[in-house]
Amino acid sequence: xAGHSKWANIKHxxxxxDAKRGKIFSxxxxxxxxxxxxxxxxxxxxxxxxxxxxKALAANMTKDTIERAIKRGAGGIEGxxxxxxxxxxxxxxxxxxxxxxxxxxxxxxxxxxxHAFTKLGGNLGTNGSVSYLFEKKGLxxxxxxxxxxxxxxxxxxxxxxxxxxxxxxxITVSSSPEDFENIKKALLEKEIDLIDSDVALVPETTVxxxxxxxxxxxxxxxxxxxxxxxQNVTSNIEFAEGMLDQLD
Numbered sequence: 001x002a003g004h005s006k007w008a009n010i011k012h013x014x015x016x017x018d019a020k021r022g023k024i025f026s027x028x029x030x031x032x033x034x035x036x037x038x039x040x041x042x043x044x045x046x047x048x049x050x051x052x053x054x055k056a057l058a059a060n061m062t063k064d065t066i067e068r069a070i071k072r073g074a075g076g077i078e079g080x081x082x083x084x085x086x087x088x089x090x091x092x093x094x095x096x097x098x099x100x101x102x103x104x105x106x107x108x109x110x111x112x113x114x115h116a117f118t119k120l121g122g123n124l125g126t127n128g129s130v131s132y133l134f135e136k137k138g139l140x141x142x143x144x145x146x147x148x149x150x151x152x153x154x155x156x157x158x159x160x161x162x163x164x165x166x167x168x169x170x171i172t173v174s175s176s177p178e179d180f181e182n183i184k185k186a187l188l189e190k191e192i193d194l195i196d197s198d199v200a201l202v203p204e205t206t207v208x209x210x211x212x213x214x215x216x217x218x219x220x221x222x223x224x225x226x227x228x229x230x231q232n233v234t235s236n237i238e239f240a241e242g243m244l245d246q247l248d
Contacts, residue, residue, distance in 0.1 A: 027231055028056045029069045030102040034082055036073030047181045051199065058196075087113045088130045091122040091220045093213035095237045096130035098201055103229040112227050120220040133236055137161075137202040138180025143193035144169040151192055158186040170195065174202070203236035214240040218247065 031052045039046035043053055049070070056066050085106055087099040097117075103109040117124045142151055151171050152163050159179035164172045175183050177199045184197050209217060217237050224233045 023226070024059055025061060025065075026228070028052065028059060028061060029065070030082060031231065032056060032066060032069035033073035034084060034102055036070045037075075037082075038073075041070045041074030048199075050181070051197070054197070085109060086127075086131075087124060088127060089113075089117050089122055089124040090130065091117075091120075091235065091237075092216040093207070093209055093237075095207060095209065095213070095217050095235050096133050096203070097122065097221070097224070097233065097235045098130060098134060099224050099227075099230060100201070100232040100234075101227070101229040102231055109227075109229045112229070113224065116220065116223045116227065120223055121216055122220050133205075134201045134203050134234060136177050136199060138173075138175040138177050138183065138197075138199050139202070140173040140175075140180070140184055140187065140197040141195045142171040142173075142187070143195055146171060146192055150190065151187065154186050154190055154192070155183050158183040200232065201234040203234070206236050206238040208238040209240055211240040211243060211246065213237075214243040215246055218243065 032049070035046060035049040035052045039048055041049070043050040053066060053070075056069075057063075082102045082104055083106070085101050085103060087101070087110070089097050089099075091097050099113055101109050101113070114124045116122075140155075148165055148171055151173065155163055155173045155175075160173050160175050160183055161179075162174045164174075166172060173183060173187075180197075180199055184194070187194060214237065217235065218239065221233050221235060224230055
């Protein structure tokens, strides 16, 4: 099912962002806070919060920091009033881009996102202009040394929609958001080593870009990701081979 499990393409630019420890921690804290605000502070009753906690622990965030963020969201600690907002637009070459943000000042966030699009050759669109090109998917990525047959059997039984063995022998399992937690739990119970897991926007199909367009879009995505209020940036680009070598 091409386009549904482009995990490497999604993670490929995210690796640079994740190296910025302060930025990734602020992203995780906001997600913990909003997840607790929307669904309560008990992880057993709140799948989104449970996923956020798993990601925070994987990033080596302390339990005290996690608990404070959850309490803030659940109403136990006074804090900023965050809301979720999404922006849609086009980058160079007509590449579709969605920016998911959490903000306490929507006017500021809109201005910053519009500035990034304009500065780097894109256009901020209206709601619905590109969202139809994406869908929410549960994505689970295993370590490279796992038994592919076992992963496939467990995942299909738990409701997986697609399974793909990647070039590095890791395995990507995709599912509906509703089945994501069941599949993840089933894999962990069988001691399958997971590298990453998330419910994320995924392009239904990707657009292969030439080297020049790839570099321009990459720079726009990085600028959008670096904005203080940005949580996630997703596009439907398939980067040209060797693009990262041109950036380093």
